Amino acid sequence: MDPYKFRPSSAHNSPFFTTNSGAPVYNNNSSLTVGTRGPILLEDYHLVEKLANFDRERIPERVVHARGASAKGFFEVTHDISNLTCADFLRAPGVQTPVIVRFSTVIHERGSPETLRDPRGFAVKFYTREGNWDLVGNNFPVFFIRDGMKFPDMVHALKPNPKSHIQENWRIMDFFSHHPESLNMFAFLFDDIGIPLNYRHMEGSGVNTYMLVNKAGKAHYVKFHWKPTCGVKSLLEDEAIKVGGANHSHATQDLYDSIMAGNYPEWKLFIQTIDPDHEDRFDFDPLDVTKIWPEDILPLQPVGRMVLNKNPDNFFAENEQLAFCPSLIVPGIYYSDDKLLQTRIFSYSDTQRHRLGPNYLQLPVNCPKNAHHNNHHEGLMNFMHRDEEVNYFPSRFDPVRHAETYPIPPAICNGKRDRCIIGKENNFKQPGERYRSMTPDRQERFLCRFVDALSDPRVTHEIRSIWISYWTQYMQIRACFDA
Numbered sequence: 001m002d003p004y005k006f007r008p009s010s011a012h013n014s015p016f017f018t019t020n021s022g023a024p025v026y027n028n029n030s031s032l033t034v035g036t037r038g039p040i041l042l043e044d045y046h047l048v049e050k051l052a053n054f055d056r057e058r059i060p061e062r063v064v065h066a067r068g069a070s071a072k073g074f075f076e077v078t079h080d081i082s083n084l085t086c087a088d089f090l091r092a093p094g095v096q097t098p099v100i101v102r103f104s105t106v107i108h109e110r111g112s113p114e115t116l117r118d119p120r121g122f123a124v125k126f127y128t129r130e131g132n133w134d135l136v137g138n139n140f141p142v143f144f145i146r147d148g149m150k151f152p153d154m155v156h157a158l159k160p161n162p163k164s165h166i167q168e169n170w171r172i173m174d175f176f177s178h179h180p181e182s183l184n185m186f187a188f189l190f191d192d193i194g195i196p197l198n199y200r201h202m203e204g205s206g207v208n209t210y211m212l213v214n215k216a217g218k219a220h221y222v223k224f225h226w227k228p229t230c231g232v233k234s235l236l237e238d239e240a241i242k243v244g245g246a247n248h249s250h251a252t253q254d255l256y257d258s259i260m261a262g263n264y265p266e267w268k269l270f271i272q273t274i275d276p277d278h279e280d281r282f283d284f285d286p287l288d289v290t291k292i293w294p295e296d297i298l299p300l301q302p303v304g305r306m307v308l309n310k311n312p313d314n315f316f317a318e319n320e321q322l323a324f325c326p327s328l329i330v331p332g333i334y335y336s337d338d339k340l341l342q343t344r345i346f347s348y349s350d351t352q353r354h355r356l357g358p359n360y361l362q363l364p365v366n367c368p369k370n371a372h373h374n375n376h377h378e379g380l381m382n383f384m385h386r387d388e389e390v391n392y393f394p395s396r397f398d399p400v401r402h403a404e405t406y407p408i409p410p411a412i413c414n415g416k417r418d419r420c421i422i423g424k425e426n427n428f429k430q431p432g433e434r435y436r437s438m439t440p441d442r443q444e445r446f447l448c449r450f451v452d453a454l455s456d457p458r459v460t461h462e463i464r465s466i467w468i469s470y471w472t473q474y475m476q477i478r479a480c481f482d483a
């Protein structure tokens with residue numbers, strides 16, 4: 001008998017019931033009792049094991065983005081960008097890479113409705129030949145804050161009140177009244193696109209600035225964008241109430257049913273790039289995550305397409321245990337100094353070591369599909385089969401060697417240690433432009449949503465005045481608020 005053949009998998013089910021340790025179970029209906037009426041004996045190991053397993057079925061849900069749905073498929077390069085990056089999976093048009101994607105809402109719990117006004121997560125794991133690349137983005141191209149130091153406070157303000165467990169606008173308006181950099185994000189969130197119709201009809205964006213590095217070592221700043229081929233569609237409030245009232249999992253169901261029906265969702269991937277030598281040419285800082293890169297000056301360049309053609313085999317294994325992390329990159333793609341991205345590099349694997357355990361990267365959905373090797377070993381729930389005797393490096397007994405070097409951004413880092421805000425804040429121009437580009441009825445709905453949020457009785461006169469002063473800076477909408 002090969003003891004390693006039987007890895008835990010339903011494929012290896014025996015034809016009869018067994019305990020987890022493989023002993024036959026001759027009765028899975030009745031507890032072991034003294035006589036016909038009880039009491040139950042503690043020695044009923046099968047009953048105890050069954051309950052203990054059930055009692056531990058839930059794992060901690062994600063602190064944010066707890067509610068989500070996943071699907072599998074492939075990414076295919078359609079345009080050659082090998083002049084910009086040496087990433088193997090982007091080497092030539094036609095190259096396909098398997099992916100798994102998880103769409104999510106941000107704030108509420110695992111079972112919450114999918115019709116709430118909330119940003120949506122759009123996270124893609126590319127299983128490349130050089131390791132996994134995770135592009136962990138959202139449906140909007142900007143973010144609320146630009147320094148990760150503020151992220152836990154921001155999430156606390158957006159989450160339900162710790163006393164009432166109700167999401168309350170006074171807490172949100174209070175927190176963000178200290179953060180005018182959030183206006184651009186609110187210009188998306190409080191717009192008509194604030195409640196996507198479902199996951200298939202929404203855009204995605206890497207949001208943070210990354211770097212592409214080519215074979216010669218030349219680096220470019222890059223932003224990534226996903227555009228759905230079926231177009232962007234959203235729900236207005238009264239539609240959302242109807243949809244959510246009838247089915248609180250409507251977006252998960254739409255994704256699952258579309259794939260089941262062979263109506264595979266597809267997105268095109270675009271990039272925008274900036275040569276770091278030109279980064280001072282703009283009236284915003286290209287590494288400021290609260291800013292878009294205007295498409296008229298930094299055009300979208302097509303790269304590829306992504307098709308989702310397979311539903312998860314098991315929701316728990318391929319959604320709850322799925323772990324994305326912006327720090328997972330591959331040669332040819334690198335982080336920029338974007339402060340928010342730098343914080344994210346730490347936070348995701350940290351939470352996943354807590355949420356899923358230190359060996360979460362061994363879970364089938366998270367582990368790379370290429371050969372991998374190192375001397376990290378043991379730890380809680382380690383199920384990797386290892387039989388080597390040398391678990392140190394270097395060793396004359398182990399032929400493993402360093403991988404070939406690959407280029408990383410060549411820029412020199414220097415500067416004084418400091419805690420500071422960025423130079424070019426420019427908080428009002430982009431949200432003002434976005435507001436002015438809306439049709440009058442869309443502007444009206446946008447303002448109504450803001451007025452509604454500010455109408456919470458616990459929003460003070462001071463907080464209301466701050467918000468009105470923010471929005472009047474570039475938008476000349478005082479008259480609307482006064483009305």
Ligand code: HEM
Nearest residue numbers: 062065102121122123137138143148151207343344347351
């Ligand atoms: C410093 C700022 C941020 C911090 C500290 C942070 C932290 C986290 C944490 C702890 C999780 C839960 C991960 C898990 O349990 O697996 C998470 C999930 C997520 N975050 Fe962030 N986040 C930040 C900013 C952002 C931004 C700017 C975006 C959009 C680009 C984003 C997109 C996501 C997505 C899509 C998920 C869900 C991934 C999944 O589906 O499993 N986050 N974030």
